[in-house]
Amino acid sequence: MIYCVDLDGTLISNDMSVTSFFETILKKPQLIPACYRWHHEGGRARLKYNIGEIYNVDISRLKFNLELIDYLKELAENPDNSIYLVSGSTQSIVSKIASYFSFFKEGFGSSIDVNLTGKNKLALIKKYFGDSDVCYIGNARVDLKVWEGTHSGIVVSNCGSFISSAKKVTRIEKVFKGRFAHLNQEYISNKG
Known part of the structure; x- marks a missing residue:
């Protein structure tokens, strides 16, 4: 997957x-x-x-969803799974964060011409992965457009009505709460 x-x-x-x-x-x-x-x-x-x-992103200052990181590490143990970071943030920021974790195969971010959100993000996913089964992991209303065109989804949200909206457009595999924390020594040492 x-x-x-x-x-x-x-x-x-x-x-x-x-x-x-x-x-x-x-x-x-x-x-x-x-x-x-x-x-x-x-x-x-x-x-x-x-x-x-x-801008030079300082990863140590960011708060991460540690529960999601643990889940992505588990997924990466299966050689049939490929994990990509796909974001509306710029390519330089996305590349730096993606390279920090070994479970990401690659990172895709916004370019000078394309704001990689919503329908643009879905177009990129279709371009690179075609009709393959893609599970998209997102958190915002703009992600509903992406879920409409993917096989399944994982939601990061504390909002019941948003989770219900996501379930209307794709099969939701899992829901994570939006709980974030700085990377502790375990995550810094292992880097996923």
Whole structure:
């Protein structure tokens, strides 16, 4: 089975687009005019991309869903399973986080032209994995579009009505609560 895991709000508590934007602007307020120009010229995808090229993610400061990480480690023990990080965050951020955990085969993130969320994320999944059985792991309303086109899903949410909405568009294999914590020494040593 192929598992595609969302990043923001699913694997980590942060929305890295928001985090990277505000942390970059706080450190370099002189970039505010450039941010306006990037958004005006290329929309959200270009703004996220340019910020992502400047921003250096510090994994030790992120809060992860440790229960989900444990589950992904178990899935990775089966050689028939392949696990990918697929996120609306920029490719540079996604690559750094995906490479931190050995269970991810690869990471796919937004580019300068494509904001990899919703229907764009589903299109990428279809492009790379065709008609293979894909289980998508997500947490937000925008993920409903992805679940509509995948074999099954895993939900990370504390909201009963959202879980019900997800069950209407795909077969839900499992539900994880949205509980997040910093990686402890066990996770740092083993790295998945």
